[in-house]
Amino acid sequence: MNRTLEMVFRAANGREVTISLADPLENLTLAGVTAVMADIIARNIFITTGGELRDIMDARIRTRETVSLA
Amino acid sequence: MAVSKVPQSSRAGIKVQTGVSTAGAPVYRVRSLQNVKAAALDEDVYAVAQAMAALQQHAVVSISRVDEANLVNE
Numbered sequence: 001m002n003r004t005l006e007m008v009f010r011a012a013n014g015r016e017v018t019i020s021l022a023d024p025l026e027n028l029t030l031a032g033v034t035a036v037m038a039d040i041i042a043r044n045i046f047i048t049t050g051g052e053l054r055d056i057m058d059a060r061i062r063t064r065e066t067v068s069l070a
Numbered sequence: 071m072a073v074s075k076v077p078q079s080s081r082a083g084i085k086v087q088t089g090v091s092t093a094g095a096p097v098y099r100v101r102s103l104q105n106v107k108a109a110a111l112d113e114d115v116y117a118v119a120q121a122m123a124a125l126q127q128h129a130v131v132s133i134s135r136v137d138e139a140n141l142v143n144e
Contacts, residue, residue, distance in 0.1 A: 021125060022126065043114040046106060
């Protein structure tokens with residue numbers, strides 16, 4: 001099973017921008033992730049086609065399961 | 071001829087060790103951070119990479135930054 005942390009931001013023009021991170025810790029909390037997202041916004045190092053990152057929209061874990069056919 | 075460097079874009083990488091190969095050698099992966107501002111300070115890029123690295127499972131080996139620039143003849 002393949003887990004990815006997705007941090008979803010709203011960019012300056014209103015568009016959603018997702019920053020993904022593979023293999024997140026098992027015991028992540030919403031507070032812990034949003035603290036990092038707030039830090040990302042505060043340090044403002046990213047520039048996307050939608051402009052700078054402005055707001056936190058969502059934090060979620062995406063799980064991908066691959067099953068080989070027997 | 072004066073050639074100047076015009077910064078364009080930048081990206082950062084978090085190199086982590088994801089495991090050990092059957093031969094016993096460490097296996098590394100780079101978690102890439104795209105769309106970094108060319109003008110972003112190294113301190114800020116490092117801090118964000120560290121903060122993100124703390125959310126994932128693997129041991130961090132190094133943090134890198136690649137800057138791209140155009141060379142313009144003026």
